[in-house]
Amino acid sequence: MIFKSDINYRKQALVKLLISIQSQEEAILKALYDDFKKPAFESVFSETSYILAELNHTINNIHKWAKPTLVLPSLLNFPSTDFIYKEPYGKVLIIAPWNYPFQLVLSPMIAAIAAGNQVVVKPSELTPNTSRIVAKIISETFDKNHVECIEGGVEVTQHLLAQRWDYIFFTGSVVVGKIVAKAAAENLTPVTLELGGKNPCIVDAKANLKLAAKRIVWGKFLNAGQTCIASDYILVHQKAKAKFIDYLKEEITIAYTENPETSPDFPRIINEKNWKRLVALLENETILFGGKINAQDCYIAPTLLDESGQESLVMQEEIFGPLLPVLSFETEEDLQRIVSKYEKPLSLYVFSENNAFAKKIIQQYSFGGGCINDTVVHFANKRLPFGGVGHSGIGAYHGRFAFDTFSHHKSIVKKANWLDLPFRYAPYKGKINLIKYILKWFS
Ligand code: NAD
Numbered sequence: 001m002i003f004k005s006d007i008n009y010r011k012q013a014l015v016k017l018l019i020s021i022q023s024q025e026e027a028i029l030k031a032l033y034d035d036f037k038k039p040a041f042e043s044v045f046s047e048t049s050y051i052l053a054e055l056n057h058t059i060n061n062i063h064k065w066a067k068p069t070l071v072l073p074s075l076l077n078f079p080s081t082d083f084i085y086k087e088p089y090g091k092v093l094i095i096a097p098w099n100y101p102f103q104l105v106l107s108p109m110i111a112a113i114a115a116g117n118q119v120v121v122k123p124s125e126l127t128p129n130t131s132r133i134v135a136k137i138i139s140e141t142f143d144k145n146h147v148e149c150i151e152g153g154v155e156v157t158q159h160l161l162a163q164r165w166d167y168i169f170f171t172g173s174v175v176v177g178k179i180v181a182k183a184a185a186e187n188l189t190p191v192t193l194e195l196g197g198k199n200p201c202i203v204d205a206k207a208n209l210k211l212a213a214k215r216i217v218w219g220k221f222l223n224a225g226q227t228c229i230a231s232d233y234i235l236v237h238q239k240a241k242a243k244f245i246d247y248l249k250e251e252i253t254i255a256y257t258e259n260p261e262t263s264p265d266f267p268r269i270i271n272e273k274n275w276k277r278l279v280a281l282l283e284n285e286t287i288l289f290g291g292k293i294n295a296q297d298c299y300i301a302p303t304l305l306d307e308s309g310q311e312s313l314v315m316q317e318e319i320f321g322p323l324l325p326v327l328s329f330e331t332e333e334d335l336q337r338i339v340s341k342y343e344k345p346l347s348l349y350v351f352s353e354n355n356a357f358a359k360k361i362i363q364q365y366s367f368g369g370g371c372i373n374d375t376v377v378h379f380a381n382k383r384l385p386f387g388g389v390g391h392s393g394i395g396a397y398h399g400r401f402a403f404d405t406f407s408h409h410k411s412i413v414k415k416a417n418w419l420d421l422p423f424r425y426a427p428y429k430g431k432i433n434l435i436k437y438i439l440k441w442f443s
Contacts, residue, residue: 111402219375
């Protein structure tokens with residue numbers, strides 16, 4: 001298994017992948033459009049160019065990341081040199097969802113390859129066109145014993161999970177995340193779980209309301225709201241609510257016209273099952289804006305809902321679609337009551353020109369990651385680890401963090417033989433104070 005030990009081999013494999021993606025970009029964009037009318041701009045932005053940038057970053061840094069890291073030794077071990085070796089786990093399984101069906105297969109796969117693993121990827125069955133082209137690219141680029149793509153649905157995933165792996169990387173829902181964690185526990189296989197949750201978006205009275213509306217509308221309705229880090233619901237200060245809603249309506253219309261159904265920039269819901277699930281969430285809700293649906297095309301307009309109650313269906317589960325409840329708050333206790341009702345979310349956003357308020361919010365709540373005065377864009381920085389906490393996930397990736405995720409960190413102390421300090425050896429009589437002193441000052 002040359003990829004285990006030869007970093008140049010891994011690098012060349014990634015270069016081959018880069019060339020293959022560049023040469024098939026048009027076909028990838030078409031597959032994404034055929035799957036759910038994903039606009040070419042969004043596909044370039046969030047799928048192909050994103051992956052090409054991740055590939056370039058990895059190719060440029062692979063030698064640095066793979067090198068054993070020298071760390072300061074403990075004086076207790078004097079004389080020694082201490083290292084952390086990055087060892088591939090071995091056989092890695094990557095299971096991906098449908099919502100960013102190219103990016104979410106390729107991004108962890110690149111890191112797993114860079115770290116020297118043998119990789120099997122399982123794309124989502126709900127985006128068959130993208131799954132097919134991912135399988136084609138992989139089979140054309142890699143040796144089957146190095147990287148393999150296995151297509152299929154739930155049964156295929158269950159079959160894969162029944163096998164023994166050295167690492168499992170799963171992106172998807174909380175419900176399936178638990179199934180994966182249970183299967184992994186059978187063999188004590190380490191996992192990364194990239195899951196979802198109800199992401200609050202807090203808008204303070206002291207926010208730049210117009211800009212906040214523009215950034216929230218973009219981050220929410222991108223991919224028709226089918227984004228794990230999209231704002232799930234808004235909490236706007238009572239005093240700013242009316243004006244803010246006007247801005248939200250204005251920004252939706254600017255982005256997608258009066259009739260988003262005819263806009264080339266607004267995708268569709270992935271399938272009938274999810275469309276029906278989302279339409280059911282509209283029942284008994286007060287629609288402030290949008291609300292138009294079309295079953296034939298799995299279309300749901302960008303929709304604003306007014307003050308959805310905590311007991312309403314839409315406030316029970318992750319929405320994962322173009323419905324945006326706008327709730328209001330007056331005090332920080334109101335915020336606390338609503339945000340804390342849910343499991344720790346994958347993201348949280350706060351809009352405020354009051355730095356102290358924004359800082360307080362990001363420190364007060366536990367969540368995977370987020371932004372002050374924007375939404376979603378923390379995903380784009382390779383120097384930030386991306387992942388959830390609690391029910392929104394275990395572990396993180398992107399850039400160097402991804403390389404580390406797919407590597408076992410093996411600690412090595414290399415002892416020199418020219419000196420052998422005697423204090424740790426038996427007989428211990430008379431050495432207790434010396435060991436206390438050494439542990440206190442030199443460990
Ligand atoms: P999902 O959990 O239904 O499916 C994900 C994968 O699991 C698919 O490949 C599917 O084949 C497989 N699967 C489905 N049911 C299974 C079962 N019973 N047993 C074994 N395998 C099974 O998720 P989805 O609908 O594809 O994606 C949407 C979810 O993913 C949302 O909850 C979203 O928040 C989350 N998500 C999270 C991230 C992240 O980075 N944290 C990114 C994208 C999506």
